[in-house]
Each structure stands twice: as structure tokens, then as C-alpha cells.
Amino acid sequence: xxxxxxxxxxxxxxxxxxxxxxxxxxxxxxxxxxxxxxxxxxxxxxxxxxxxxxxxxxxxxxxxxxxxxxxxxxxxxxxxxxxxxxxxxxxxxxxxxxxxxxxxxxxxxxxxxxxxxxxxxxxxxxxxxxxxxxxxxxxxxxxxxxxxxxxxxxxxxxxxxxxxxxxxxxxxxxxxxxxxxxxxxxxxxxxxxxxxxxxxxxxxxxxxxxxxxxxxxxxxxxxxxxxxxxxxxxxxxxxxxxxxxxxxxxxxxxxxxxxxxxxxxxxxxxxxxxxxxxxxxxxxxxxxxxxxxxxxxxxxxxxxxxxxxxxxxxxxxxxxxxxxxxxxxxxxxxxxxxxxxxxxxxxxxxxxxxxxxxxxxxxxxxxxxxxxxxxxxxxxxxxxxxxxxxxxxxx
Amino acid sequence: xxxxxxxxxxxxxxxxxxxxxxxxxxxxxxxxxxxxxxxxxxxxxxxxxxxxxxxxxxxxxxxxxxxxxxxxxxxxxxxxxxxxxxxxxxxxxxxxxxxxxxxxxxxxxxxxxxxxxxxxxxxxxxxxxxxxxxxxxxxxxxxxxxxxxxxxxxxxxxxxxxxxxxxxxxxxxxxxxxxxxxxxxxxxxxxxxxxxxxxxxxxxxxxxxxxxxxxxxxxxxxxxxxxxxxxxxxxxxxxxxxxxxxxxxxxxxxxxxxxxxxxxxxxxxxxxxxxxxxxxxxxxxxxxxxxxxxxxxxxxxxxxxxxxxxxxxxxxxxxxxxxxxxxxxxxxxxxxxxxxxxxxxxxxxxxxxxxxxxxxxxxxxxxxxxxxxxxxxxxxxxxxxxxxxx
Numbered sequence: 114x115x116x117x118x119x120x121x122x123x124x125x126x127x128x129x130x131x132x133x134x135x136x137x138x139x140x141x142x143x144x145x146x147x148x149x150x151x152x153x154x155x156x157x158x159x160x161x162x163x164x165x166x167x168x169x170x171x172x173x174x175x176x177x178x179x180x181x182x183x184x185x186x187x188x189x190x191x192x193x194x195x196x197x198x199x200x201x202x203x204x205x206x207x208x209x210x211x212x213x214x215x216x217x218x219x220x221x222x223x224x225x226x227x228x229x230x231x232x233x234x235x236x237x238x239x240x241x242x243x244x245x246x247x248x249x250x251x252x253x254x255x256x257x258x259x260x261x262x263x264x265x266x267x268x269x270x271x272x273x274x275x276x277x278x279x280x281x282x283x284x285x286x287x288x289x290x291x292x293x294x295x296x297x298x299x300x301x302x303x304x305x306x307x308x309x310x311x312x313x314x315x316x317x318x319x320x321x322x323x324x325x326x327x328x329x330x331x332x333x334x335x336x337x338x339x340x341x342x343x344x345x346x347x348x349x350x351x352x353x354x355x356x357x358x359x360x361x362x363x364x365x366x367x368x369x370x371x372x373x374x375x376x377x378x379x380x381x382x383x384x385x386x387x388x389x390x391x392x393x394x395x396x397x398x399x400x401x402x403x404x405x406x407x408x409x410x411x412x413x414x415x416x417x418x419x420x421x422x423x424x425x426x427x428x429x430x431x432x433x434x435x436x437x438x439x440x441x442x443x444x445x446x447x448x449x450x451x452x453x454x455x456x457x458x459x460x461x462x463x464x465x466x467x468x469x470x471x472x473x474x475x476x477x478x479x480x481x482x483x484x485x486x487x488x489x490x491x492x493x494x495x496x497x498x499x500x501x502x503x504x505x506x507x508x
Numbered sequence: 509x510x511x512x513x514x515x516x517x518x519x520x521x522x523x524x525x526x527x528x529x530x531x532x533x534x535x536x537x538x539x540x541x542x543x544x545x546x547x548x549x550x551x552x553x554x555x556x557x558x559x560x561x562x563x564x565x566x567x568x569x570x571x572x573x574x575x576x577x578x579x580x581x582x583x584x585x586x587x588x589x590x591x592x593x594x595x596x597x598x599x600x601x602x603x604x605x606x607x608x609x610x611x612x613x614x615x616x617x618x619x620x621x622x623x624x625x626x627x628x629x630x631x632x633x634x635x636x637x638x639x640x641x642x643x644x645x646x647x648x649x650x651x652x653x654x655x656x657x658x659x660x661x662x663x664x665x666x667x668x669x670x671x672x673x674x675x676x677x678x679x680x681x682x683x684x685x686x687x688x689x690x691x692x693x694x695x696x697x698x699x700x701x702x703x704x705x706x707x708x709x710x711x712x713x714x715x716x717x718x719x720x721x722x723x724x725x726x727x728x729x730x731x732x733x734x735x736x737x738x739x740x741x742x743x744x745x746x747x748x749x750x751x752x753x754x755x756x757x758x759x760x761x762x763x764x765x766x767x768x769x770x771x772x773x774x775x776x777x778x779x780x781x782x783x784x785x786x787x788x789x790x791x792x793x794x795x796x797x798x799x800x801x802x803x804x805x806x807x808x809x810x811x812x813x814x815x816x817x818x819x820x821x822x823x824x825x826x827x828x829x830x831x832x833x834x835x836x837x838x839x840x841x842x843x844x845x846x847x848x849x850x851x852x853x854x855x856x857x858x859x860x861x862x863x864x865x866x867x868x869x870x871x872x873x874x875x876x877x878x879x880x881x882x883x884x885x886x887x888x889x890x891x892x893x894x895x896x897x898x
């Protein structure tokens with residue numbers, strides 16, 4: 114393990130769970146489906162007692178995730194939302210959180226529909242604006258929660274600046290690193306305390322496993338999270354832990370292809386007459402371009418764009434053939450999402466309007482198909498949409 | 509499952525329902541087992557007609573088959589599958605809000621006790637622990653902000669019996685939601701919704717799964733409106749069961765009837781054998797003639813279950829027995845094909861302070877035997893040698 118941490122990240126990813134199995138030498142770590150573990154003697158334990166508390170297969174995944182994110186401990190959960198709920202259970206009556214304005218709809222729902230009933234309050238701000246953070250900070254503020262890039266508008270937050278501001282007030286910095294993954298960005302190295310992932314996305318990468326991960330820095334925080342993880346019980350199963358590890362082994366290859374495809378298609382759409390704004394932090398005129406380059410070594414595979422006319426949306430989604438119209442992102446297959454009605458339906462209209470999630474916005478999770486095929490599919494669908502809306506005007 | 513299927517199947521005998529629950533045949537291919545839909549997301553063929561399942565946290569066809577299955581078995585309106593029994597219980601508790609009060613059985617599972625006293629307490633959910641076998645004590649705990657009553661019967665590990673109908677009748681008068689952990693009996697022996705309970709929860713890791721190979725929790729709501737609330741929480745909190753585990757659990761549930769019947773016969777024999785021994789100071793099993801609450805238990809259940817607890821006299825002797833038995837797994841958990849011998853004081857109830865634990869009859873000499881499918885005579889010979897040497 115010590116030696117492994119000196120390896121390049123590609124090597125560490127490929128070897129997750131390999132050479133860890135001491136009995137048979139199996140190259141892939143076995144799936145321990147057992148719920149209970151025999152105690153050698155009373156008061157003695159093999160380190161495993163009950164599957165919810167810890168499980169050999171889940172443990173390999175958790176240790177790998179912690180090492181990849183430069184944290185001290187990892188916790189695998191049954192979904193990204195389960196991971197978030199477990200983290201938020203640290204807080205209680207009277208606590209206040211500062212949260213990214215442009216955030217995932219499920220996070221907003223958890224905060225406003227469930228945690229609010231337990232006296233936890235949240236302020237939503239542009240987390241890249243330190244003056245705005247300062248303004249909403251209260252004596253009872255406990256943490257800052259950042260998504261960078263945000264979903265779907267790809268706003269970039271300077272993690273180091275926020276973490277150091279948070280530290281000066283003893284606030285925890287929690288970063289959702291789902292979109293970049295530790296392959297491109299390691300927020301703990303920039304001062305964050307807790308990392309959360311919807312591992313369903315790039316880490317798993319195959320749209321075939323629902324999972325969440327928490328990574329903590331520091332002994333006390335890790336112990337607290339272990340207590341909550343076990344007590345709430347929203348843990349990941351051994352078979353899903355194995356599936357996730359299997360996906361993570363190809364993370365480096367996939368992210369490189371996702372990045373290349375997404376940037377290529379974003380540049381294509383910039384030039385397309387049916388498309389207005391393109392939100393991709395790898396484009397040099399993106400407001401977060403410089404910070405993104407400073408804190409990350411690459412770009413994610415999703416970006417968003419606005420068609421010029423909201424009426425294009427329905428025919429566009431109807432005409433795409435290769436690209437599936439579905440929620441979620443980060444898989445090998447390309448998916449397109451209409452945030453205003455799918456992922457962000459739970460966020461009130463005024464907040465959606467303030468950040469720009471309107472009825473012209475589409476989010477594209479670019480898969481690892483060949484970019485030319487994706488461009489052809491998108492081009493055909495855009496042309497068809499334009500023709501339908503403009504009443505069959507052919508050029 | 510279609511509603512007509514559900515209705516049709518609800519008229520079958522329980523043992524038949526276990527195998528013919530509506531989704532036992534795959535509609536597309538005729539496969540004799542529900543497919544494992546290992547998909548996180550689903551394509552929308554038409555933007556204006558979203559598919560039934562659009563994201564696996566919100567709904568997955570394999571998990572849905574399991575959820576419909578347990579709904580049918582418990583006789584409720586809607587069922588939900590979670591990543592563990594504690595995930596089921598913690599998700600159900602999130603129905604409540606700061607300032608709410610719950611009346612909870614004092615011999616509640618240690619993990620539920622920990623959740624209530626160290627996490628929900630921070631969210632200002634207040635709990636009064638009562639002797640649930642005494643309805644007067646339950647009534648005395650009522651406050652203006654009481655929202656729910658939480659039962660386990662038979663309780664773990666001393667198998668104390670709560671009169672379910674007495675509690676639900678009283679709770680209805682005060683608009684309280686009743687929740688019951690039915691892990692020990694399973695719907696094979698006890699269907700609390702038929703007795704007026706609003707929400708049934710399960711650690712399905714135990715008898716329902718039955719093979720010590722899947723961690724899972726289930727909840728069933730009696731009414732559609734409670735079902736809608738639980739659905740929102742399950743999706744919002746994301747504490748769902750994976751597709752693989754959902755399939756494994758259904759596979760285990762198909763043999764629930766056969767397993768429960770066999771284990772119960774063996775447990776009755778073991779309890780009688782223990783009861784005859786002068787070196788055993790107490791035996792707790794609802795099937796014993798003198799077990800307190802036996803009458804209520806027989807009114808509300810069709811069997812006595814497969815867990816027996818007994819006191820070997822002292823902590824030292826209990827530890828010696830645990831180190832000498834050869835057949836049962838010495839481990840936490842219960843309800844499996846393999847027999848499991850547990851030491852509540854140091855395992856399931858270790859999270860409970862010693863004085864509270866002693867007050868609740870969980871003495872240092874108490875052992876809990878979850879009887880599996882081995883031949884009972886082999887188990888008795890093994891336990892006898894362990895007791896004789898200790």
C-alpha cells in the first residue's frame with residue numbers, strides 16, 4: 114500500500130484490489146457476500162463482525178478511494194444521495210450550511226424537504242465569490258459545500274480559496290468531486306476536508322451500478338463518519354463494490370476519451386447555427402477557465418449548451434439516435450438530459466432562472482463512442498429540429 | 509406487477525404466494541427468474557412519456573419486483589427495499605421532524621437504540637422507552653407531540669411479547685403512526701398490517717434472506733398515502749437496495765416457508781431440552797407453556813419462530829460455552845440456514861449502557877441461539893458438550 118501510493122494514478126487505478134488477496138493470489142479481489150463473520154474466540158475478531166460495519170470487498174474499495182483522493186478513510190454508500198445524507202447527519206438542530214447556488218436537484222431536495230425539518234438551514238451562493246460567502250456566513254455556520262464544476266452550468270469554484278477561507282472560521286469544506294474524479298482533481302490536496310462522489314457516474318462509468326463514496330481527511334472526522342455510516346446503514350453491497358472497483362480500473366482511459374470527445378463536440382456546437390451558448394470550462398472564454406487549469410489536470414466529459422429556440426428541444430431529443438435521452442451522466446454511453454424537467458425539476462423556478470437552467474438548456478454527457486459519430490447524430494437531429502420548427506424551410 | 513396480478517395472488521395460500529408472487533416469470537422472455545437489471549438509468553423513448561423507471565435510485569425493475577413481493581406477503585399497499593435493516597429504519601424515521609416524540613419499546617435492537625439516542629436526538633426527535641408489554645406504560649408515555657409508537661415483538665433477545673392489536677387500537681385513538689419490526693417472525697408467522705400496524709420494517713438480512721449472504725432492509729406501508737411518503741424519502745435519501753442484492757433476497761425468500769417450518773420444529777425441541785436442564789437459569793421462547801405473553805403471541809402469530817435465548821448463569825460460563833461450541837457460527841446476526849450463537853451483552857447490545865442492558869433482562873449469562881437447518885440432534889450434542897465442559 115505504501116509503495117502503491119508512490120505510483121502514478123493510472124497504475125494505482127489499474128491495480129485496485131489486485132494482489133490484495135493473500136490466500137489464493139486471485140488477481141481480482143473476491144466478492145465476500147457473507148453478512149456475518151465467525152469470531153475466532155469471544156472478544157476476538159478477524160476485523161470483520163457484521164457486513165454493515167465493514168466487509169472485506171467494500172473495504173478494498175474504500176481504501177482505494179481514500180488513497181486516490183489523498184484522504185484518510187473512505188466510505189461506500191448505496192447511492193450518491195445516501196453518501197450525502199450520511200455526511201449531512203453530522204449536523205443537527207440549529208446548524209447552517211453554505212451551498213453552491215447551481216447544484217444538483219437531489220441535493221437541494223435533501224436540504225429543503227428533509228434536513229430543513231430537523232432544523233438544518235442552508236444558504237445558496239456563488240461559491241466562487243468570497244464576499245458572497247462572507248455575507249451569508251452565520252455564527253452557526255458549520256460547513257461549505259461546493260460542486261466544481263457545477264452541474265449543469267459548469268461554473269468553476271476556486272477550491273483552495275474557499276477551503277482556506279473556511280478554515281479561518283473553522284468551517285468544514287465538503288467538495289462534490291463527481292464530475293472530475295480524482296483522476297483530474299484532488300480537492301483534499303487543495304484543503305478540502307470531505308469529498309463526496311456519486312460513483313454511479315464516472316467512477317463506475319458504465320451506467321450499471323448505483324453507488325456513492327465519502328472520503329474524509331483527519332482522524333476525528335474519519336471516526337465520526339465511520340460511526341454515521343454504520344449507524345444509518347446506507348452502505349454499498351459487496352457485489353456493487355466489486356462492480357465499482359472494476360469500473361474504476363479503466364477510469365484513466367475513459368476520462369481521457371470523455372475529455373477529448375466533449376471538447377471536440379463543444380467546439381463543433383459553438384459554430385452551429387442552431388446553438389447559442391456553450392458551457393464548457395475547457396473553452397478559453399469560459400469564466401472559470403484559468404481556475405480550472407490551476408486546480409485540475411483535465412476536463413470532465415459533460416458540458417451544457419443552449420439551443421437558440423426552446424422549440425428545438427423536443428424534436429432534437431426525438432431525432433437523436435445514438436445518444437440516449439436519459440438521466441444520469443458519466444457512463445461510456447452518451448446521454449442527453451433536459452435539466453429543467455429532469456434533474457432540476459425540484460429546484461424552484463426563481464433559483465433555476467438565477468443560475469440559467471432554462472428551457473433552452475441541454476446537458477450532454479459525452480460517452481466514449483467515436484466523436485465523429487456523435488457529431489453526425491447531433492448534427493442530423495439539430496438540422497431536423499430546425500426544419501420542423503421553421504416549417505420545412507430547406508436550404 | 510400489475511394490480512390484477514397482485515389481487516389474484518393475494519388470495520393464494522402463503523406458501524404458494526412465496527413462489528407465485530406475480531413477477532416470478534419474466535414477461536419478455538419467459539425466464540423463470542426476474543432479470544437483474546444492472547442499469548443505473550433508462551432511455552426515454554418519448555420525451556413526453558417518461559418510462560416507468562427513469563433512474564435506478566428512484567426505481568429499478570428488479571428492486572420493484574422485490575418491493576411488490578414483500579408488499580404482497582405483508583398485505584400492505586406499498587413496499588420498499590433498502591441497503592440494510594438500519595437504512596430501512598433510519599429512512600422511515602426521517603418521516604418525523606424536529607420536536608416530534610416517539611414511544612419505543614425498551615428492548616429495541618441495539619442499532620435502533622443507537623440511531624435514536626445519538627443521531628435522531630441531535631435532530632431533536634425525542635424518544636421515551638417503555639415496557640411495550642404493559643399497555644398502561646405505553647399510554648402513560650403519551651405527550652402532545654407524540655407521533656409514533658415503535659414495536660418489536662417478540663423482542664430481541666428476551667422474546668418479550670407485545671399485544672399488537674392493543675397498541676394499534678390505542679394508537680389510532682391518538683392518531684399515532686405504529687411501526688413494527690417484524691424481523692423475528694417474518695410475514696410467514698405474523699402479519700402486523702392485518703392487526704392495524706401502519707409500517708412494518710425488516711432486517712431482511714435475517715430470516716427473509718436466510719443465507720447470511722445479503723444485507724438488506726424492507727419496509728411496507730399499510731396505506732397508499734404512507735407509501736407515497738416513504739417513496740419520497742427512499743428516493744430523496746438514496747438508501748436503496750442494489751439490483752443484485754434485490755435478486756438474491758428474492759431467491760432466499762422463495763424458501764422462507766420451508767426454512768421457517770424446519771427451524772421452528774428444531775427450536776421447539778432445543779427450548780424444551782434447555783428447559784429440562786438444571787444448569788440453565790432461564791429459557792426464553794414464546795413456544796414454552798410458561799413464557800410470559802404466550803397467549804397474546806398465539807392470538808397474533810401462527811408460530812413461535814426460530815430464536816431461543818437462555819441464561820447459562822454467568823458471564824464467564826457464557827464465554828466458555830461460546831469458545832467450546834463447534835457447530836453454530838459464533839457471530840452477530842441471526843435467521844440463517846446455519847445456526848448462529850450470539851452473545852448479546854458483547855455483540856448486538858454492546859451499544860447499550862450496562863445498567864440499561866441489565867434493566868432489560870439482557871444479563872451477562874444470556875446467549876441467543878438462532879437455529880438453522882442442521883439436524884437438531886447434532887446441535888444438541890454439540891451444545892451439551894460445550895455446557896458440560898463449562
